[in-house]
Amino acid sequence: MTVHKLAWVMVAAAMVAGCGDKPQQNGDGQVVKIGQASPLTGPQAHLGKDNENGARLALDEINAAGLTLGGKKVVLELESEDDAADPKTATTVAQKLVDEGVAGVIGHLNSGATIPASKIYSDNGIPQISPSATAVAYTASGFKTAFRVMTNDAQQGSVLGNFAVTKLGAKRIAIIDDRTAYGQGLADEVEKAVKAAGGEVVAREYTSDRSTDFMAILTSIKGKAPDLVFFGGMDPQAAPMIKQMKQLGIRAKFLGGDGVQTPTFIQLAGADAEGALASNPGLPLDSMPGGSAFKAKFEAKYGQIQNYAPYAYDAMHVLVDAMKRADSSDPATYLAELPKTDYRGVTGHIRFDAKGDLAGGAVTLYQVKDGKWQTLETVQSGK
Amino acid sequence: MDIFLQQLINGLVLGSVYALVALGYTMVYGILELINFAHGEITMMGAMVALAVIGALALAAPGLPGVLVLGAGLVVAIPVCVALGLLIERVAYRPLRHAPRLAPLITAIGVSIILQNVAMLIWGKQYIPFPAVLPQGRHALYGAAITDVQIAILLLAASIMLMLILVVQKTRLGRAMRATAQSRQVASLMGVDVNRVIAATFAIGSALAAVAGVMVSAYYGLAHYYMGFLLGLKAFSAAVLGGIGNLGGAMLGGLLLGLIESFGAGYIGDLTGGFLGSNYQDVFAFFVLIAVLVFRPSGLLGARGVERA
Incomplete structure (x- = not known):
C-alpha cells in the first residue's frame, strides 16, 4: 500500500515537472x-x-x-x-x-x-x-x-534637427547612420527636421554597427565642408568616428542621439570627445x-x-x-x-498614447565639457 | 585632388593592416592548405595583451614616452601570440593533419570561438580605450592630412613585409618552408623537419597578427574581444583576392582591398549621382572580389593550373 502510494506521488511529481508553462x-x-x-x-x-x-x-x-x-x-x-x-x-x-x-x-x-x-x-x-x-x-x-x-525617434529626431539648425546655427549638415533600424530611423527623422528648419543636408553617408573605420566616408564628407556632422548610431562607432574627424582636420560639430550619450563614448574617445553634442530621451539622471x-x-x-x-x-x-x-x-x-x-x-x-508610445516624452541635450556630459537643456517633444 | 590623396592615404593604411593579417592566412594555407579561421582572434589577442601592458605602464609610469610604452606592449604581445599560435597548431590542427580537410576547418572555427570567449572572460565585454600615450601629430600634405600613427603603420608594415620576403627567399628556414609548401612528403624525405617548419609558419604568422592587432587598436583607439572577427574576414578576403598561398598576393590583395574600400566608400555616391551610397561600400569590395575570381579563380597572383602533384 505504501509502495503504491509512493508511485502515485512520483507520477504526479513527474507530471508537474513536465508542464513547464504551468505556474x-x-x-x-x-x-x-x-x-x-x-x-x-x-x-x-x-x-x-x-x-x-x-x-x-x-x-x-x-x-x-x-x-x-x-x-x-x-x-x-x-x-x-x-x-x-x-x-x-x-x-x-x-x-x-x-x-x-x-x-x-x-x-x-x-x-x-x-x-x-x-x-x-x-x-x-x-x-x-x-x-x-x-x-x-x-x-x-x-x-x-x-x-x-x-x-521615440520621431520625437527625438525632430528635437535634434531643430536644435542643430536653430540653436547651433548649422546650415550645412552631413548625416551618417549605421543602417540599423535605430540609426537609420533617427537619421531619417533628423533629416526631415533639418530640412523643415531650413538647413541643408550636404551629405548622407552610411556605415555599419560593426565598423571602426570611417576615414573614407569622413574624407568624402570633408570635401562638402559641413558645419555639423550628425551620427545615428551607437557609442562603439561614434568614438572612433569623432577621433577620425579630428585626425582628418574636420572642424564641424559632432551631434548624436541617445546611443552616443554614454560614459563609454567619453572613455573611448578620450580628449577628442570634448565638445561633442548628443541627446537622450527623457530627463538627465540627476x-x-x-x-x-x-x-x-x-x-x-x-x-x-x-x-x-x-x-x-x-x-x-x-x-x-x-x-x-x-x-x-x-x-x-x-x-x-x-x-x-x-x-x-x-x-x-x-x-x-493610443499606439503604446510614451506620451509627451522629453528630450534632453548634452555636451561633453571637461570630460563629462553636461546638461544643456531639456525640450518637451511637441506631442 | 586633396580628397583623392586623402582617400589614397586612408586606403594604404587600412590596406597595410589587412596585408599583415592576410599574410598569416596565406602562409598557413600555402603550407597546410588549411584556412586558419582562428587567425583573426590571434590578432585580437595581440591587441588585448598589448593594451593591458600599455594600460598598466601608462598608470605606473605616466612620464614614459609613448613610443617606448607602445614598444613594451609589442614586446609582450608578440611572444604571447606566438605561443598561442604554436599551442593552437599543436592542439587543434596537428592531431587532425591527416583527417579530411573539413575537420581542421571545424576545429579552427571552434578555436576562434573559444579565443573570443576567453578574451571576453579576461577583459570583459566593454570596449577598452587605448591610452593617449602616442604622439598625436598631424601633418598637412598637399591639402590632405597624415598622422604620426598612420606614418608609423605604413613604415612598420612595409619593413615587416620586406623582412618576411627576405626570410622566405634567402634563409634556410625559408627554403624549407617553400619546399614544404610544394610537397610535404618529398620535403620530409629530403630531411626537412616538417613539423618544425609548420610550427615556424604559425609562429611567424602569429607574430605578424600581434603587430597588426596593436596597430589596429592604436589607430582606432580601442580594442574589443570581437574585433578579430571582421578584421579576419576582410584579411581572408584579401588573401583570396591576391591568390591564397602566395605571399606577394596577400600583400597586393590587402593593399587593393584597403584602396577599394576607401575609394569605393568615398566616391561611389558622387559617381552614381547619389543613386548608390556608401552603404554599398562592402558590396562594392566583394563585387571586385567576385569579378577577379571569375576571371582568375586562383586570385591575382595565385598559381595558374595545378602546381601540386
Whole structure:
C-alpha cells in the first residue's frame, strides 16, 4: 500500500515537472517568469547587461517587498536572454521566452531586434515593454502588446534637427547612420527636421554597427565642408568616428542621439570627445524624480550605469503595476490594464498614447565639457 | 585632388593592416592548405595583451614616452601570440593533419570561438580605450592630412613585409618552408623537419597578427574581444583576392582591398549621382572580389593550373 502510494506521488511529481508553462510552486509562492532580452554578447554587450541589471534591480525589489496577486503570494523570476542585437536571433529568443511561459517581456534593447520580436509577442498575447527601442516602426505595427517607456525617434529626431539648425546655427549638415533600424530611423527623422528648419543636408553617408573605420566616408564628407556632422548610431562607432574627424582636420560639430550619450563614448574617445553634442530621451539622471536614489541603489550593486538601466527598471515596475491593478499575472487579463498606466517612476511620469508610445516624452541635450556630459537643456517633444 | 590623396592615404593604411593579417592566412594555407579561421582572434589577442601592458605602464609610469610604452606592449604581445599560435597548431590542427580537410576547418572555427570567449572572460565585454600615450601629430600634405600613427603603420608594415620576403627567399628556414609548401612528403624525405617548419609558419604568422592587432587598436583607439572577427574576414578576403598561398598576393590583395574600400566608400555616391551610397561600400569590395575570381579563380597572383602533384 505504501509502495503504491509512493508511485502515485512520483507520477504526479513527474507530471508537474513536465508542464513547464504551468505556474510552478516553490517554497515561497507561485513563480511568475518575466522575460528580459538584450544583447549580452557582441559589441553592445555593455548596454545589454545594463538593461538586464536595471530590470533585475526592480524585480528583486518587488520580490523583497512581497507581491500578492489573486490572493496568492507571487515570486517573480527573471528569464534573461541574449539577442546579440541581431534581428534573426531576436525572433528565436522571443519564441524561446514565449515557450518558457513568461508573463511579460522587458525588451529588447535595439529597435532592429525589438521590431521582429514584437510580432511573436503579439501573436502569443504577451505584453512587451521596451526600455530603449526608439524606432517609430515598433509601435506603428498596431500590435496591442507593444509598449515603450522611451521617447521615440520621431520625437527625438525632430528635437535634434531643430536644435542643430536653430540653436547651433548649422546650415550645412552631413548625416551618417549605421543602417540599423535605430540609426537609420533617427537619421531619417533628423533629416526631415533639418530640412523643415531650413538647413541643408550636404551629405548622407552610411556605415555599419560593426565598423571602426570611417576615414573614407569622413574624407568624402570633408570635401562638402559641413558645419555639423550628425551620427545615428551607437557609442562603439561614434568614438572612433569623432577621433577620425579630428585626425582628418574636420572642424564641424559632432551631434548624436541617445546611443552616443554614454560614459563609454567619453572613455573611448578620450580628449577628442570634448565638445561633442548628443541627446537622450527623457530627463538627465540627476533631474529624474527618482534619479539620485536609483543611481545609489544601482551602483552599489552593479557599478556604473551605462544608459538605459533606469528605463528597464521603470519598465519592470510598469509591467508589475498593471498586474497589480488587474490582480493577475495572466497576460490575457492584465494586458487590458497596461494602456491605462499612470505611473510615476524613476524616469518620470509614464503614460502611454493610443499606439503604446510614451506620451509627451522629453528630450534632453548634452555636451561633453571637461570630460563629462553636461546638461544643456531639456525640450518637451511637441506631442 | 586633396580628397583623392586623402582617400589614397586612408586606403594604404587600412590596406597595410589587412596585408599583415592576410599574410598569416596565406602562409598557413600555402603550407597546410588549411584556412586558419582562428587567425583573426590571434590578432585580437595581440591587441588585448598589448593594451593591458600599455594600460598598466601608462598608470605606473605616466612620464614614459609613448613610443617606448607602445614598444613594451609589442614586446609582450608578440611572444604571447606566438605561443598561442604554436599551442593552437599543436592542439587543434596537428592531431587532425591527416583527417579530411573539413575537420581542421571545424576545429579552427571552434578555436576562434573559444579565443573570443576567453578574451571576453579576461577583459570583459566593454570596449577598452587605448591610452593617449602616442604622439598625436598631424601633418598637412598637399591639402590632405597624415598622422604620426598612420606614418608609423605604413613604415612598420612595409619593413615587416620586406623582412618576411627576405626570410622566405634567402634563409634556410625559408627554403624549407617553400619546399614544404610544394610537397610535404618529398620535403620530409629530403630531411626537412616538417613539423618544425609548420610550427615556424604559425609562429611567424602569429607574430605578424600581434603587430597588426596593436596597430589596429592604436589607430582606432580601442580594442574589443570581437574585433578579430571582421578584421579576419576582410584579411581572408584579401588573401583570396591576391591568390591564397602566395605571399606577394596577400600583400597586393590587402593593399587593393584597403584602396577599394576607401575609394569605393568615398566616391561611389558622387559617381552614381547619389543613386548608390556608401552603404554599398562592402558590396562594392566583394563585387571586385567576385569579378577577379571569375576571371582568375586562383586570385591575382595565385598559381595558374595545378602546381601540386
